[in-house]
Amino acid sequence: MGISIEVNVNGEKRHSEVDARLLLVHYLRDTLGLTGTHVGCDTSNCGACTVLVDGKAVKSCTMLAVQANGAEVKTIEGMAENGELHPLQSSFKEAHGLQCGFCTPGMIMTAANLLERNSNPSEEEIRHALEGNFCRCTGYHNIVKAIQLAAQQLT
Amino acid sequence: MASLIGKPVKRVEDKRFITGKGRYTDDIVLPGMVYAYIIRSPYAHARINSIDTSAATAMDGVVAVFTGKDITGITGVPTGWQVNFKNGDTMKEPPHPLIVADKVRHMGDNVAVVIATSKELARDAADMVEVDYEELDAVADAVKAVAAGAPLVHDDVPNNIAFDFELGDKAKTDEMMAKADHITTLEFTNQRIIPNAIEPRCAIGDYNSATDRYTLYTTSQNPHLTRLLMCAFVLGIPEHKVRVVSPDVGGGFGSKIFHYTEEALMIWISQRIGRPVKWNSDRSEAFMTDAHGRDHITKAELGLDSEGNFLALRINTHANLGAYLSTFAPCVPTYLHATLLQGLYTTPAIYIDLTAAFTHTTPVDALRGAGRPEATFLLERIIENAAREIGMDPTELRRKNLIPPFDGVNEPGYQTQVALQYDSGNYEAVLDKALDMFDYKGFRERQKAAKAEGKLLGVGFSTYIEACGIAPSAVVGALGARAGLYESAQVRVQPTGKVSVYTGSHSHGQGHETTFAQIVADKFGINLEDVEVVHGDSEAVAFGMGTYGSRSLAVGGSAIMKSIDKVIQKGAKIAAHKLEANEDDLEFANGAWTVKGTDKSIGFGDIALTAYVPHDYPAGVEPGMDFASFYDPTNFTYPFGAHIAEVEVDKDTGKVKIVRYVAVDDVGNVINPMIVDGQLHGGIAHGIGQALLEGAIYDDDGQLINGSFMDYTMPRADDLPSFEVDRTVTPCPHNPLGVKGAGEAGTIASTPAIVNAVLDALSDYGIKDIKMPLTPERVWRAMQNGK
Known part of the structure; x- marks a missing residue:
């Protein structure tokens, strides 16, 4: 059923079994509990779900979790380093x-x-x-x- | 300890939001929680012949499917305001069911709800529910709705009229209008706009059968009122067994004031299935079900004498209320609109006749400004046209008719022709300051020079006044409110001298945790970090009437001030005992009680500890330091201002570019200027959205044809300029902080300023009006049809 993916999220390797149709934003929010990334629309217009995928800003509702397999994803939770705000x-x-x-x-x-x-x-x-x-x-x-x-x- | 009041203190709530640690309703996951998907009507008006849920119910993971027939004994969500007909007949108040059983009355009406173990599964199962609709004729326009033969929204509401309403002196207005040397007329639509807080609404119902307690987590500006309405008027469940939590709220702008069907529905479902259940609106649902704003069709006449003095204002308005009466809907076009038609002007006779209509559209209620933007748009647009028609400078025509200054203390408040008494004002000062900042004389020269180069520059003005600090309970009660509009506060000094503040106001972005803490820390002479503001949880906060109508500081802040005073008074009794002094000989300043003229003093922390460890303690004084207060204002507050927009219109495309935007506002005393400026910026942007970009479009069948962000144009960063904002300060004379409110001001002022600026740019084309939003196409067509 599930598809195995490995995603580096905020510097931590995460292994998950996900549905093929799972959006990256829902993977981050629901599977990993990273609720700092928000959902504000259903048409990829609002940008509330923007994260960095391999350094580029991506609306995480426009991408499937399986497409992030092997990628480095950074969310708002990963912006501060060693307790220092970005x-x-x-x-x-x-x-x-x-x-x-x-x-x-x-x-x-x-x-x-x-x-x-x-x-x-x-x-x-x-x-x-x-x-x-x-x-x-x-x-x-x-x-x-x-x-x-x-x-x-x-x- | 430096004073904190009046300083641009950085917000204490920000850290959680900039690190992704905010906690919004949809972030909450409860053990065993299931998910609701609501099937919405695709039609504006249809009879439901049958609903077949069998295939959905049979799917693995589907917990339940409910239709309107399953919900018995519940009438629906109520409205909180009653405005009766002119002849005294009772307002028509048809039920707004949690799920409709027989008929849908607007696109998006609740038809059935599917509960499943995941949101994806709930959605899949919803596709298996078969609904047999018989489509019926619909009406979306308020004027068409009250015409003979229009399709009825509710069978027992003749002509779709919820109520009619008048305000002002009709005979005097007709008499003065007859004397006018010039009458300017304007017919226009103040179009419907959609709130679109970026966080969609969300509700989680959680019933615990072991304790018989209910918890509702919801995206609300108003958790206590939601609890009261849901318990007492919808579900009939005991209020003391119900907790309503509204955690961080991602914007509201009015749309999250109201008690919505989905909130009561989640509690009802959770009780039925014995599990927590979450509904999270998607954006398409938000477009169809969040209460919309505005939607007036108006005919206005302004009578002037030969010197440009306003003599009379006569208005006829049709207000579209949508398919059902939302929580505050009846008061918006009446007591928040008709009562503001005096504006800043001395117009001696005003009369408005208003018809409030049901239509097959989403309910309409308060949206940032709520009624006051409609009143201000009307006034400022007709004054602009009058100036052009009589050949007078628009700023001079306004200045000539301004109400003279009054402070509300030595001079009385200003009694308007439309019921309100303004608290304090210095209206010419804001106009002068704005003109100065803008360099109006210089602009007219630039405008001429631009014209010579073939460019179309325009300037638009708007002044405004609003009634905020909502509201004196006895007054609103007399006008039909079914609730009081006071606020509660509790100030709990902890034994260590740290302070917890519980407020019934509920921030959805306004920064209460900072502004209220500034007041408390300042008054007690303690550090800002030693104050924590708690809000949004009915279990923690005794009671509250929420945040809307720019009321939080004027009403909620005043309640906090009452509790602060009680703490200081009690502290003085304890201090007098400890210092062996007479209480009357003490003064409290900089965090300590001091015997006047001596160096004998005792600090706030010592007194707090003594109150909780009362070994050496005055006789007859209770231990503890914890005071609750309710504050009911004696009047509304009346912020005012003058805004100036400069635009350039592209001759070839009709596209409007905002070149400059200058705003001078008077919101009374200011606690945090950074936050006040931020409120102004956001408000101005919202009003610009209405002027240039936004508008709900319903077709004749009642279909909302721009119900997504792909089709409904929200203001984006590159649609807007940076704003130049400044203020004057005329304190409110009737509340302890002297504050008036800032949340809605920008929205109220900016819409007419922008439209007036575009018409000024096109002054050579002889255009009287362009319908909002002023899209490039509409502006271009107006230019083609002009001179």
Whole structure:
């Protein structure tokens, strides 16, 4: 029945037997209990489920768990290292880049991928990069500021 | 210890959200839990001839399938507000069943529910349920719904009219209108929008037969009211046996205030099957079942004299309430809309006639601003058109008609023509400040220069006032509310001097855990880290009326202030005993009681410990330091402001780009300016969404044809600019913090500012109005049809 997969999630190898139809997001949330990755829609538009797969931002509802076999997946739970918050995490707090917090993990993972590609993005480039992530609380104003702040800290 | 009030303190709740440790309802998994999938009506109006559940029931892993016929003796979810007809007849209040038995009345209505051991299995089994529908004619539009011969939503509601309503002086308004030198008319639709909090609704019912106790985990802004309504008015179960937990809530914007069918249904099912059961809405369900907002069709007339003074405002509105009356639905178009038609202006005569209609659509209720955006849009749009028609600058026309300043202390509050009395205001100040920030004179020059280059720049203005701090119980009771709208708070000083605060307000992103802690730490002179704010659990918090209507700080914060005062008063008795001083000779400051004029003092922590270890203790004083309070406001609070939008319209495509957005708001005293600014940003974005992007589209058969994020355009990061926000401070005179509320202000102001800006950019085209949302296609067509 189940298909055997091995996925490196936040630096830890996980072996699981999963249904072929299981989405990566449900694997993370339901099988591994990593509930920091959220589900906000059913059409891959909202971006709340964004994680890094082999370093690239991916909406984990657009991918099957079996497709992640052999991949390295990083979720919001894996962003802090040795108890130190990632600069994006601390800058979201510093710049008030979150309110209800539901879109926040997806925003941070998307921003992490942006800053990997472009260490000094303009406001326009940040807004463009966030096109696939909805936030209903902040009007994006402070999310943009938070990413700018993190970019400064990372360079 | 530096003062914390007024400082941009970073939020204490953030750490769990930025590390993925937030706990939302769907994150909760209970032992033995099963999953519910609700079969929704694909039709807006249909008779259910039969439902065959046998194939689904026979599947492995399916626990049960319930239809409306299984639920007996339960009428459905109630509404919390009663607005009777003008002639005194009782409001029509048809039942809203947990699952319909005979007929569906909107797309998404609950038809059956499948319970299975996994959510995938529940969904698979739902596909095996056969429902035989007989489709019936439907009506989705409020004006069409009340016309003769329209299909009836409820057989016993003639003409689909839930109630009609009027406010203001009709005779005086007609008389003043007849004297007007100029009458501006505007007919428009304030379109239906869909709330779309990013966290979909979720509910878990958990009945324990051994203790006969029920627990409901739910995505609610309002857990205590949900418990009360569900226990007393839906299921008839004992309230003291029911716990409602609303953990972290991923946005609400009004849509999670209401008691929904799914909440009561999960409790009912859990009791029937003896296991916990979870329902988690998917986004398609959210589009069809979260209560929608707005949806007014309005004819407005503004009468002016030859100098531009407003003489009279006359309104006729049809409000679409959807298929059933949601929790607050009757009060939104009436007491949250009609009562705000004075705006910031001295208009001496106002009259509104309103018809509230049932249609075959999703129920409509409060959505960020709730009624006040509709009132503000109406006023600010018609004033803009009036200015253009009489050839007066739009800012001058507004200024000429502004209510003069009053502080509500030395000068009385301002009595409007539409029932409310404003608390305090300095309205010209916000307009002046906004114009200054925007550089209005400079803009008109830039606009001319741009025009010479073939570019279309426009500026749009909006002022607003809102009634927040909802609400004085006796007043709302007289207006039809079936509940009081006070708030509760408990301040528990622990023996070590740490403080737990229990509030009936419930944050869904507003940062209560920080703002309330700032107040408590500041008043007690202790560290912010020594205060913990608890909310969202009926077992922990005595009672509460929840978070909506920008009420949490004005009402919930005031309740906390009452408990703080009680702690300080009791502490003074203990301190007087310990210091061998007269209580009247003590003062409390910086975390210590001091004998005035001496260095004899005792700290907050010592007094807390003494209260719990009362060995050396004043006679007649009870041990402990734990005070509950209820605060019922004496009036609404009235935030106000002035917003200015600058847009550029692309001549070739009709696309609107927001170049600048300036907002000056007065929300009274500010506890945390960072959080207040954040509330403004989000609110402005929501209102811009309505102006340019969003709108539910129903076809003539009542089908919601843009019910997904693929089709319903939400504002994205690159649709919006950064915002320039500032404020003035006019304290509220009637609550202890002097605060007014900030959660809805941006949404109320921004929609008309944007539309006015687009019409200003197109002023050479002779366009009177463009229907919202102002999509490129609509703007382009208006330009083609213009001069």
